[in-house]
Amino acid sequence: MSVPAHLKLYDPLEGMRFGPEHCFLCGAPTEPPIDSVPVFAYWLMDRYDLADRQIQLLDQSIVTYRDLRIPCCQHCRTQHVEPLEAQAQQAAELGLEGWRALPDKTLFLWLGKMFYGVFITELLTELNPLVMPRYPLAENAQMFRRFHAFFQTFQALRVPIEFEDFTPASLFILEVDQREDTIPFEYDDDLTTMGFSIKLGNTVLMTCLADNGIVRDAMRRVVTDTERPLHPIQIAEFKARVYYGAYLFNVVPDYFARPLKPSDDHLVYDTLIDDITSAVFNPWENSAYGQSLQEMWKRWNIPYTTIMRDPSQPLSFLYDEHSQPRLIETYEAPN
Numbered sequence: 001m002s003v004p005a006h007l008k009l010y011d012p013l014e015g016m017r018f019g020p021e022h023c024f025l026c027g028a029p030t031e032p033p034i035d036s037v038p039v040f041a042y043w044l045m046d047r048y049d050l051a052d053r054q055i056q057l058l059d060q061s062i063v064t065y066r067d068l069r070i071p072c073c074q075h076c077r078t079q080h081v082e083p084l085e086a087q088a089q090q091a092a093e094l095g096l097e098g099w100r101a102l103p104d105k106t107l108f109l110w111l112g113k114m115f116y117g118v119f120i121t122e123l124l125t126e127l128n129p130l131v132m133p134r135y136p137l138a139e140n141a142q143m144f145r146r147f148h149a150f151f152q153t154f155q156a157l158r159v160p161i162e163f164e165d166f167t168p169a170s171l172f173i174l175e176v177d178q179r180e181d182t183i184p185f186e187y188d189d190d191l192t193t194m195g196f197s198i199k200l201g202n203t204v205l206m207t208c209l210a211d212n213g214i215v216r217d218a219m220r221r222v223v224t225d226t227e228r229p230l231h232p233i234q235i236a237e238f239k240a241r242v243y244y245g246a247y248l249f250n251v252v253p254d255y256f257a258r259p260l261k262p263s264d265d266h267l268v269y270d271t272l273i274d275d276i277t278s279a280v281f282n283p284w285e286n287s288a289y290g291q292s293l294q295e296m297w298k299r300w301n302i303p304y305t306t307i308m309r310d311p312s313q314p315l316s317f318l319y320d321e322h323s324q325p326r327l328i329e330t331y332e333a334p335n
């Protein structure tokens with residue numbers, strides 16, 4: 001049977017259609033710059049006064065939040081992107097409880113949209129022949145496989161897709177203890193491992209995309225132990241664990257849409273991780289994890305040697321020396 005248009009999947013990697021002339025969700029021709037949506041929605045830029053704030057891209061060029069846009073046809077904008085942003089805005093107005101009440105799929109799509117926008121901006125900048133990137137994304141084959149897997153599930157923003165018994169990404173919602181919290185908004189990402197995190201007031205949302213929730217599963221204990229307000233330095237440690245876990249994650253899930261029957265009004269995806277040649281995670285190395293900590297703790301300026309004083313147990317603000325959860329009200333520099 002022929003697949004109805006609204007159930008037909010789009011794959012931008014076929015022919016590398018990432019430029020401004022194709023809708024990012026459906027591939028329809030777009031007219032730049034009119035047919036586009038902001039990566040960080042207007043409501044988000046208003047709420048945190050971001051429009052003129054600057055972002056440094058990997059090639060060292062500077063853009064503002066306002067400049068970050070992705071091509072989007074009118075249909076996808078009004079039918080898919082704007083309704084998603086309306087849901088996110090509503091959650092943001094309710095704060096932490098609002099985010100917690102949001103369906104996983106909605107949170108995945110919302111974080112995925114921003115990740116996509118930043119990723120594509122970096123990629124297109126890098127394809128500019130005048131640019132010498134520090135981390136050439138385009139040469140990273142494993143990353144493209146992961147990006148492809150991510151995009152297959154991200155089509156759920158446009159096509160009604162049911163994920164059978166799995167979540168396509170790890171999702172985390174953290175609460176920031178406000179006492180020493182000075183930063184209302186920030187985001188960070190790791191494009192090669194598909195990690196993305198955004199802080200909105202006292203809520204930190206984080207995802208590791210295209211991992212079928214496996215990074216989160218592996219962190220179960222830490223997730224349980226962090227269901228409480230956390231000091232910003234603890235949040236940073238949590239993020240270091242996710243980013244490092246995502247870095248060790250070594251497989252790419254496959255997704256299969258079940259064959260459609262004439263009466264079907266949505267697609268059903270099954271997933272498979274069928275890579276018998278490699279372990280799901282590469283082995284954990286404290287020295288490399290310590291670097292991830294140092295990077296996430298940049299604001300506190302903790303030397304690597306201090307972090308690694310005990311090489312078998314890098315410095316932690318989430319756990320004490322007996323591996324019990326630590327409470328931190330005010331930060332004191334480790335001596």
Ligand SMILES: [Zn+2]
Nearest residue numbers: 023026073076
């Ligand atoms: Zn479209």
